Amino acid sequence: MIEKFINQIEKEEAENFAKIEKIALVNQEKVLSAFRENKISSRHFNPTNGYGYDDVGRDALCRLFADIFKAEDAIVSPLITSGTHALTLALFGILRPNDTLLAATGRPYDTLEEVINGEGIGSLRDFGISYMQCEYTNEIFDYDTIEKVKPKLIIVQRSKGYAWQNALSIEKIAVFCAKIKEISPDSIIMMDNCYGEFVETKEPIEAGADIVVGSMTKNPGGGLAPTGGYIAGKKQLIEQIGRRLTAPSLGMEVGSYFSSYLPFYQGIFLAPSVVSSAVKGCYLASKVFSHLGYETLPSNGLPGDIICAIKFNTEEELISFCRSVQKISPIDSHVTPYPWDMPGYSHQVIMAAGTFVQGATLELSADAPIKPPYIGYMQGGLTYQHAKLALIQILKDMNINI
């Protein structure tokens, strides 16, 4: 009986689930305090139009995020279309011709490849910014290269992304940042924080990062933010990035939103709780599949992000897994996902995303590049119960007998 099998694992992991809930409590308190300190009130939800001068909703939302992420300043904006856009904005805002960008955790996220190295499309390379990559083999940083190169900007990916490695813990980020301050003190450390927010009780800036970047349709949007991205960090860097978001003469003085900021506020308020549900779902999935003899991530301890990665045996299993997740989604449960050539990705990708907000991967979703070793990624889950129901469906459709 599949359900019984999963219930049993749930029981065995009760202590770890309690730990995840404790983290949520700390984060909820942190977010709540930031709301109170910033005296957020209903006037901040009002829509604005035109230039958006004196848009108090925009300004207070930025302040709120700065406080939550313990940063000097922040930009949170529906004008940022996605995580990729937020990261691009930060890179172009900070880097100048002849600067060097170094990726410290191997190949950065797929959609950044062309941003960095594309030819003739306005990439960083087109603007004379050089790029270096340090491999992160066996989850070990290549400090020697960083010390030699002393890059202007170091980009570090917190989550596992599409790589077979554990997410970086805040503890590991702290060790990395301390070492960089020692061997290359002028390098700016930028954290791709996608999928990492509220998974631990601290965020990368508290561990020494200079700037963090993420998507509002992932963790910090709490499932409610309809679009957007955020960037938080050193005041001077945020100012540079703001001038890139709008215009060098305007910065963050402008930017209106003719819809309400309400879902952004409500979303960040819910985020600690929703993220903890997603973390529990991710953790349960990794335990269930590892009991069944599959290699899974997270492989040691509690998750460092909201992604569970599973190495399937065949392409068929991988596709079946994604289709089950689609089938058990609240939206578009009747459609069948197929592998396709998605913009920004080098392999065919299959995606299950029966989400309320298009592409919102804090909602339960699954995806996989179609290539051996057939790794499937499951992330999110607005509720833990949904993730559990999905797991039951996945195992049923795979004809697993237990």
Ligand SMILES: *Cc1c(COP(=O)(O)O)cnc(C)c1O
């Ligand atoms: C999702 C993600 C991105 C890109 O965000 P999009 O909103 O999909 O553009 C970048 N880096 C990591 C690690 C991500 O998980």
